[in-house]
Amino acid sequence: MELGRFITENGTSLSREPGQHVFRQGDQNASLYFVRTGLLKAYYLSADGKENIKSFILPGDHIGSLMANHAGKSCSFSLVCLKQCELVALPFRTLYQSVRTDPDISGAIVDLLLSFAMKKEVREYELLCLSAEDRYRRLIESTPEILKLVTQNEIARYLGVTPVGLSRIKKRVMA
Template sequence: MKEFKLFLESLVPFTESEMQVLLSLFSEIQLKKKDYFAQEGEFSSKLAFVSSGVLRAFFRNKTGNEYNKTFFTPSNFVAAYSSITTKQKNLINIQCLTDCTLLVADFRQLTSLYKAYPKFESLARVMAEYKFSIKEKREIELVTLEATERYEIFKKEHPNLENLISQYHIASYLGITPTQLSRIRRQNSKS
């Protein structure tokens, strides 16, 4: 909880009483590798802070092929954002790639406190702006950069993640095949 508190304080200057109210909304849960935090077609209402572990957000097409959209690593929030904000069914799956420890809160409970605690709404705005900018950057990279460049960005943005998850998941995230990723990694090791 200490790391979570420091993370929150880095985003919004909460008073001690505001921080206590906010922290009281979250409880710790443990999920095992391959467990789902959210599943396509279900309704989500939970927002979580990743204390440890790695999760992936992915979607599956009609033929069963999976495409990784993003990874959630420690000191990041994870949620099926479109579902919790629109109250519609999830469009994506969120699955643990390792054992995970999450601090989980009910999103509606959090939003119900916006009027009483305006800084909670400020926190939500800061997080939404951050998530949007990350999403936009990633979309631009997918269509404008070569796979090798995307791989280099992945390594900088997610140091050590390669050692924790399968190459299949990294390739899917980069929009390439595992074979292409192997070639890129071989070329990089020769440089």
């Protein structure tokens, strides 16, 4: 069976309003979410209340807390809707079980995990090797759409600088 169908057949749809959370840091949550429409952000909240944005999630993307799914731990980040969202939730268990029974699904899962791992690897590279300014430059090049969708405040928290910092970077870059 092909993955798209598997998801619709085994998952449960849900919709969320802007501002609503799908799960929060510390929750137990054992599902993978597929985004049909909308926009979400995954973020960390530090002990002193600072927000750091892990990623933005767009239609066609999927997200879930690996930690919470796999190791029986709790979610290390929160997932919140920035716009009205239509999602499909799939218990991780369901997916995991069919790895051993359905070769098509297991192929699809491997691809899913591979593309996920590659994304993380790129992000790791950017955070390790590039300056905030370079990361900003790359963002404008690779996904300019995102700039329209979220506040500059959020872009900053995604790039790993403060809003004030990003404002200064912008000025520098355009000059």
